[in-house]
Each structure stands twice: as structure tokens, then as C-alpha cells.
Amino acid sequence: MGASMKFSVVEMGQRFNFKGAVYVKSGPLVANHETTGETKFFRRADNVQPVGAETVVEKQPTTTLSVDDVMQYFEQFYSECIEALDENLSSDLADEKNALFGALESAKGRFLKKCSESG
Numbered sequence: 001m002g003a004s005m006k007f008s009v010v011e012m013g014q015r016f017n018f019k020g021a022v023y024v025k026s027g028p029l030v031a032n033h034e035t036t037g038e039t040k041f042f043r044r045a046d047n048v049q050p051v052g053a054e055t056v057v058e059k060q061p062t063t064t065l066s067v068d069d070v071m072q073y074f075e076q077f078y079s080e081c082i083e084a085l086d087e088n089l090s091s092d093l094a095d096e097k098n099a100l101f102g103a104l105e106s107a108k109g110r111f112l113k114k115c116s117e118s119g
Helices: 067-088 091-118
Strands: 015-018 021-025 030-033 039-041 047-050
Touching: 067 091
Parallel strands: none
Antiparallel strands: 015 021, 015 047, 021 030, 030 039
């Protein structure tokens, strides 16, 4: 068998051999059997052998959003949620509705606080 390497250095999408079976890395600690698709968990230190001349799946370019954009999108999402709940919850459930809106407002406050702490 060829040179071995630790599972942790296998690139996402790379094929490798482990105990006679070929897998494709699909996550930091998981890979899928090449034929059956069955998911298997691996330890970072597991020794595996790369298969052939590998072509790793190209990483898609990432888009980075500004904090202002994220906050704008969150506010829009939050407003639409509140509006949908307000329109769809029966007026017979006023107490429950107020409790739900209070819980959502508290969650929003915690989210915004976390964002300001990390920014």
C-alpha cells in the first residue's frame, strides 16, 4: 500500500483507502463509502492512504457579508416573523401571543448583545 497520512490532513472531497475500502471525505470527522454512500466517523489520527492522483473538489468562493448587512437582514427576518405571527395567531390567544412576542424580543436582545460583544 502507498504512503499513509492522518485523516485530519485529508482534504474535503478527497478519496482515500481505509482498511481496504475507499471513502470520500465529507466533513471534519466523517467520510462516505465510495460505493454505498454509508457515512463513517473517523478519528483525526486514523491512518489512511490517498487513492490515486487526487483531484480535490474545488472550494467555492466565499462571500463575506458586512456586519451592517447581517444586521439589516436579521432585522428584516425578525420583522417578517413578528408580522406573520401577528397575522396568523388568533386574537383569542392574546396572552400566549404576548408571551411569545416577549420571548422573541428577549432572544433578539441576546442575539444583538452577542453581535456587539464579538464585533
